[in-house]
Amino acid sequence: MSEQLYEVTLLVNGVHRSATVPARRLLSDFLRHDLELTGTHVGCEHGVCGACTVLVGGRPIRSCLQFAVTVDGEEVTTVEGCTRPDGELGPVQQAFRDCHGLQCGFCTPGFVTTITAYLHENPEPTADEAREAIAGNLCRCTGYQNIVASVLRAAQLRTGSTEAAAEAAP
């Protein structure tokens, strides 16, 4: 018996993308294999490591625990979409570079998406809040200190850029 296929269309990083896939296609594999957006990483495939975290409707979720067909029609942001509108590094990405927040980089896409959504909710976190915000993501390299620093730095860059944007506005 051949598997039934479904056309799935998502608004990924502002662009409509579709592919025809079986119902069992995980969102993580849909993004990586069908849309060739390999920025989203896959570690554990059971919801524990956080590497696969993407934003669906602005909320971070584990893309390895969701079927693409379930989220058909939704708006998805991956690490590739966490840049500035001009394509330069976004505030969270820039902060990771500034603070040496990554080593091998395997876990980084999940941190960047999680922190991007978090700062939207809480633009000025304390160090403790920053630590709490990343508690659901695992990193085997950094020891987390520089990732906490990156959260705080990203908050500075974001408010800086909102201030700059406000100044630039007529």
Place this chain on the structure above:
Amino acid sequence: MKPSGFAYHRPSTVAEAVDVLAEVSPAGKVLAGGQSLVPMLNMRLAAPAHLVDVNRLTELAYVRVDDDGGRRTVVVGALARHTDVEHDAAAHAALPLLREALRTVAHPTIRNRGTTVGSIAHADPSGEMGAVLALLGGTVELRSARGTRTVAAAEFTTGPMETSAAPDELVTSVAFPVPEGRTGTAWTELARRNGDYAVCGVGVLVRLGDDHRVVAARAVYVSMGPVPTVLDLTEPVAGQDPRADDDGWAAAGRLAAWRLDPDDDIHATAGYRRQLAAVLTERALRTAARRATEVAV
């Protein structure tokens, strides 16, 4: 680590969903947030022939506080995510225990997708929401093509990952009764890592009389047995005034530890779990009693 194939159904109303469940029963499984089911599918611990995806049943995406002549209930529909319940202002005002317990359910990223009803339907003995429902004496509403029925929490959960729901039944909502009178509640637990399942978790409810003396105290536990265990701990604390310094709380903790019968596993020995139960129960009771004294009746 990929799921095996299944026939996929995506009903858009509850009526359609129960018809599909009836048609494919007993080979169908409900797919809600997927936060417990998809790991099992990925690891091929489960391979149902049919999945009935309820994520389009927007009529079940609600959190509501009902008031029936002063008896209030927080009703949570099957498509309310843990996050929706956690952030619902009216539910929090009526029943602060919900938010306090939800903050110990996994991480925000998991709560954004996982549903409160799904976690109760999953009946993991470490699941906080099933325990809170049992502590408050709540109910579960089930619907199938055969009709609708309401089941008490204690009769719903029958074993680890086992419930009295039939394969063709959809849990449409759960109802958490708001405790009446001068009542305080608290949730506390210990997990190996932030967001992990608890090694031992306890939720308590303390009710005071008009003279601020304890008239009732009970507790519920997760990870301490096959189903959430509810214990009446009134005896050692009855008549005590929480504003004075009394040691009945510690005795209640010891009573709980003595009555619980947890298992050893790779995370902790039964003895350590009992020790945790004693300490956490005492702490939670003190907190709940203090909160009860602050209730304006």
